[in-house]
Amino acid sequence: MALCYSVAEYCAPVWSRSPHTELVDVQLNSTLRLISGTLRSTPLPWLPVLANIEPSALRRKAATDKLMKKIIAVDNWPIHSDITNPPHDCLPSRNPMWQDLVRVDIRSQWKENWKSARVVNFSPVDDPTNRQSGFDLPRQQWSLLTVSGLHRVTVVPRSRNRTRQPLLCALVV
DSSP states (O other), X not given: OHHHHHHHTTTHHHHTTSTTHHHHHHHHHHHHHHHHTOOTTXXXXXXXXXXXXXXXXXXXXHHHHHHHHHHHHOTTSHHHHHHXXXXXXXXXXXXXXXXXXXXXXXXXXXXXXXXXXXXXXXXXXXXXXXXOTTTTSOHHHHHHHHSSOEEEEEEOOSSTTSOOEEEEEEOOO
């Protein structure tokens, strides 16, 4: 996962506002499906939740915010004047990075996006930023749990001194 995301997000502040970012997102979603063991029919908002990694658009925005903070903090960089005193817009189709200087908290934005998205079976997950129960299971069991629709069930542990805990489970027919 780290290899895919590091390559896919290389220099993201430069190209993140391009209309072609969807092509990168398609490949990242494919990788998330492979790693989490989910099927192609799994809704896209579920992929980052099941993999416990922030959505790629928010990660790119955070990388841009981090770079902008560095640029504004260092006065002697040549790009500092371009950001603090931006040139006039030459091409109306472009979306330069100095037009969006509002910093975003990834976790709160992810929660907000999760609540506003129309996701099937979103009710078992209150906070998408938390690891889902069962995340520490071996890959084969985790893949089995995430293959179909997600439902909350109670799992009785093998040892008697452990408490019952809710677990996201797949409906296997």
